[in-house]
Each structure stands twice: as structure tokens, then as C-alpha cells.
Amino acid sequence: MEIEEHISTEERIIKAAEKIFLREGYAGARMQEIANEAKINKAMLHYYFGSKKELMEKIFSAKFKEFIPKVTEALQSETTFENVLRVYIDTYIDMLMRNPYLPLFLIDTMHRNPEFLSFTQNFPGKLFAAWLQKQVDLKKIRPIKPHHLLLNMIGLCVFPILAKPMFQKVFQIEETDYQQILTERKEMVYDFVMRAIKIDDE
Amino acid sequence: MEIEEHISTEERIIKAAEKIFLREGYAGARMQEIANEAKINKAMLHYYFGSKKELMEKIFSAKFKEFIPKVTEALQSETTFENVLRVYIDTYIDMLMRNPYLPLFLIDTMHRNPEFLSFTQNFPGKLFAAWLQKQVDLKKIRPIKPHHLLLNMIGLCVFPILAKPMFQKVFQIEETDYQQILTERKEMVYDFVMRAIKIDDE
DNA sequence: GGTTGGTTTAACCATTTGGTTAATGCAAAA
DNA sequence: TTTTGCATTAACCAAATGGTTAAACCAACC
Numbered sequence: 001m002e003i004e005e006h007i008s009t010e011e012r013i014i015k016a017a018e019k020i021f022l023r024e025g026y027a028g029a030r031m032q033e034i035a036n037e038a039k040i041n042k043a044m045l046h047y048y049f050g051s052k053k054e055l056m057e058k059i060f061s062a063k064f065k066e067f068i069p070k071v072t073e074a075l076q077s078e079t080t081f082e083n084v085l086r087v088y089i090d091t092y093i094d095m096l097m098r099n100p101y102l103p104l105f106l107i108d109t110m111h112r113n114p115e116f117l118s119f120t121q122n123f124p125g126k127l128f129a130a131w132l133q134k135q136v137d138l139k140k141i142r143p144i145k146p147h148h149l150l151l152n153m154i155g156l157c158v159f160p161i162l163a164k165p166m167f168q169k170v171f172q173i174e175e176t177d178y179q180q181i182l183t184e185r186k187e188m189v190y191d192f193v194m195r196a197i198k199i200d201d202e
Numbered sequence: 203m204e205i206e207e208h209i210s211t212e213e214r215i216i217k218a219a220e221k222i223f224l225r226e227g228y229a230g231a232r233m234q235e236i237a238n239e240a241k242i243n244k245a246m247l248h249y250y251f252g253s254k255k256e257l258m259e260k261i262f263s264a265k266f267k268e269f270i271p272k273v274t275e276a277l278q279s280e281t282t283f284e285n286v287l288r289v290y291i292d293t294y295i296d297m298l299m300r301n302p303y304l305p306l307f308l309i310d311t312m313h314r315n316p317e318f319l320s321f322t323q324n325f326p327g328k329l330f331a332a333w334l335q336k337q338v339d340l341k342k343i344r345p346i347k348p349h350h351l352l353l354n355m356i357g358l359c360v361f362p363i364l365a366k367p368m369f370q371k372v373f374q375i376e377e378t379d380y381q382q383i384l385t386e387r388k389e390m391v392y393d394f395v396m397r398a399i400k401i402d403d404e
Numbered sequence: 405g406g407t408t409g410g411t412t413t414a415a416c417c418a419t420t421t422g423g424t425t426a427a428t429g430c431a432a433a434a
Numbered sequence: 435t436t437t438t439g440c441a442t443t444a445a446c447c448a449a450a451t452g453g454t455t456a457a458a459c460c461a462a463c464c
Contacts, residue, residue: 028229110367123372155361160353165312170325171349196398
């Protein structure tokens with residue numbers, strides 16, 4: 001029993017709950033399955049977290065933070081628009097490839113348990129809007145409403161993850177090819193967005 | 203008891219199951235709730251459709267067809283690329299505004315019950331690819347892989363529907379404004395895609 | 405060694421859930 | 435009018451589910 005290798009029961013529960021909730025969703029997840037996954041007695045779940053709902057809320061708000069783009073620093077830096085866009089898309093698609101269950105879990109939960117959203121922090125929407133307006137004023141890009149651009153960027157990154165089963169079926173794509181396509185999209189999405197919003201006469 | 207107004211029990215069940223499954227998802231839906239919605243005895247559900255899974259499969263495959271873009275005719279017509287794109291995006295966003303639960307329902311189901319996908323028909327991926335290649339050859343648009351363009355187009359239309367709760371929270375948007383933004387997007391998405399793939403020197 | 409207080413467990417509980425059944429309703433055929 | 439066969443219902447059932455409880459465990463402290 002190594003000192004540093006020890007993982008507390010609470011951590012074990014969190015890890016297990018993450019796995020099961022992400023894979024099965026709230027309604028589909030079973031407390032017993034979480035207990036099995038954590039290799040502890042089911043009563044421990046309630047001992048540490050009260051109820052299924054409270055446990056879910058813990059997992060949701062933690063995961064929500066991962067999903068909301070961490071753009072604040074990038075926006076405040078003095079780097080070019082192109083750079084911000086490129087880094088953002090790369091980072092985001094990488095994160096999604098590492099967490100393929102995350103988008104569906106969050107979207108599903110937000111729709112069916114909207115009360116969980118109230119516990120989450122805000123995305124710096126105003127900051128993003130201001131930054132974008134500056135880029136427009138500087139004639140770096142064509143005018144576009146911040147919420148539209150953000151929806152476009154995130155949608156282009158996230159949708160292929162959400163639509164994976166349909167996508168693979170419709171185009172008859174194997175797993176390795178699918179991963180390859182996601183990687184390709186880092187370049188593709190950057191290019192697509194850049195062309196869509198750049199100034200024509202340059 | 204009007205002759206033409208009569209709705210068969212089977213139809214009543216389908217309507218009710220659609221409503222409940224779309225709103226609650228498979229795991230969240232309750233057979234009793236479907237029966238209540240249809241105002242019939244719960245045993246009728248099993249009498250007509252066997253099991254929850256069989257009923258779900260009926261609803262899923264019907265709804266899947268609505269979601270898969272009906273592009274075949276458009277692709278075979280001799281109209282311009284611009285026209286196909288414009289009509290496609292308009293039609294699709296309109297359909298989504300009328301069926302806001304549809305995307306999450308399909309995506310959720312495909313992920314958690316992938317076996318349902320095997321019952322569905324195929325999307326004419328090859329036809330779309332061939333048509334797009336022709337547009338590229340005719341120098342109507344820049345080269346782009348068919349699956350990327352399709353993911354982009356659908357993603358740009360669908361993602362705002364999926365992300366609605368988060369979107370509204372992050373940007374503090376009321377329901378009427380949200381609807382307005384979706385309508386705006388018909389124009390916006392067309393423009394965005396068109397600029398992204400048009401030939402530069404014209 | 406004994407007490408204390410947090411941790412863990414097996415057994416239990418009430419309710420919900422998908423599904424079944426046996427009896428009844430009922431319209432059309434005979 | 436009686437029979438036939440599908441349609442419908444109330445009552446029921448076994449399994450699953452989230453949650454509880456009382457007892458046991460166990461390391462730290464006295």
C-alpha cells in the first residue's frame with residue numbers, strides 16, 4: 001500500500017461517476033453501476049454526495065468548465081487574429097478528440113436538466129464581443145455578429161463529434177479514418193472560417 | 203363521433219410516443235407517460251408495439267428520415283450551385299425551427315442505442331460527392347472534401363439548436379431574440395459557406 | 405486497553421418500471 | 435340472436451432503482 005498511490009474514496013466516486021454519467025447520461029446512469037466502477041459500496045455514494053442529483057451536479061459543473069472555451073488570455077494577448085483563431089480551433093478539436101463523450105453529455109444535460117446550468121459560471125461573452133469588434137474596426141475581418149461567429153466556430157468543431165455515428169454510417173468510415181478526418185479538420189475549419197470572414201480586396 | 207375526425211389507437215400511440223421520446227429520450231421516457239399522453243391503457247402500447255424498444259425503433263427510424271437531408275432531387279436538377287445551397291440551408295433551418303427536439307433526440311439515440319441506426323436507410327453520400335466534384339471541376343467552387351462540406355453545412359445549421367440552453371445563458375438571449383437569430387442564420391450561413399468555398403479571382 | 409468518531413458494509417425498504425394476464429367490451433359475421 | 439375475434443381494461447407481477455439504516459470496522463487518541 002504505497003503512500004502516494006492511495007486514492008480517496010471520494011476521488012474514486014468522482015472518477016467513476018464521471019465515466020458512467022458521461023457514457024449513459026443522467027437518466028441512463030445507475031447508482032449501482034457507479035458504485036461498481038468505483039469498487040465501493042453503494043451507500044458510500046449517498047454518504048459522500050447525498051443524492052444522484054447532487055452527484056450529477058458536481059460532475060456537470062466541473063465538466064461544463066472544460067467545455068467553455070478558455071479564451072480570456074488569448075483575447076487579451078496582442079497576437080494576431082489569425083493566431084487566436086488557429087490556436088483556438090487546434091486546442092478545441094484536440095480537447096474534443098480526448099473527450100468524445102463530453103459534448104453530448106453537456107448538451108443532453110442542459111436540455112433535460114436546465115437547472116444545472118444555473119450553477120455554472122459565465123463565459124466572457126462581452127469580452128469576446130469587444131475583441132471581435134476591434135478586429136472589425138481594424139479591418140482585419142468583415143463585420144459579423146459575435147454570437148454568430150462563435151456559434152460557427154464551435155459548431156464546426158463540435159458537430160462532427162456529436163454526429164459521429166451517423167457520419168460513419170452515411171460515409172462508411174472506419175474508426176482510424178474518422179480520427180484522421182478530425183485531425184484534418186483543424187486545418188480545414190481554420191481555412192473555412194478564415195476565408196468566410198476575411199476582407200476581400202487585399 | 204365524426205367519421206373523418208376519428209384517430210386510430212395506433213396513431214394516437216405514435217403521436218404520443220413521438221412527443222414523449224423526443225422530449226425525454228429513451229431512458230427518460232416512461233411507458234405510462236406515453237399511455238397518459240395518448241389517453242389509452244398502458245397495455246395497449248404492448249398490444250400494438252410489443253416493447254418499449256420496438257416502439258422507440260419505430261419512432262426513431264421515422265424521425266431519422268426527416269433529419270437526413272432530402273437533397274437527391276436538388277442534386278439532379280440543373281439549377282446553380284448557389285441555388286442548391288440557398289434552398290438547402292433555408293429548408294433545413296426552417297425544419298429545425300419547427301422540430302427543435304429532433305437533433306438532440308437523434309444524436310442521443312444514435313450514441314446510446316447505435317443498433318437503431320442499422321434499421322435506417324442510407325443517405326446518398328456518393329451522389330452528393332459526385333455532384334460536388336462536378337462543381338469543383340466546373341470551377342464553381344474551391345476543392346473541398348464532400349464529407350467536410352456536408353459536416354460544415356449541417357453543423358452550422360444544427361449546432362445552434364443543440365446548444366440553445368448554453369447559448370441563451372452565455373449571451374443572455376430571450377426566446378424571441380433567439381428565434382430571430384435563427385432566422386438571421388439562413389442568410390448568414392449561406393453567406394459564410396459561400397465565401398468560404400468560392401473561387402477567389404473572379 | 406478502551407473510547408471515540410469518521411468510514412464502510414450488508415441487508416433492507418418503498419416506489420417505480422416495463423411487461424403480463426385474465427376478464428370484458430363490442431362490432432361484424434353467421 | 436348467437437358467435438367470433440379483435441380491442442380494451444384493471445389488476446397484477448417481478449425486477450430494478452434510489453435511498454436508508456443499524457451494525458461493524460478501524461485508526462487515532464486518551
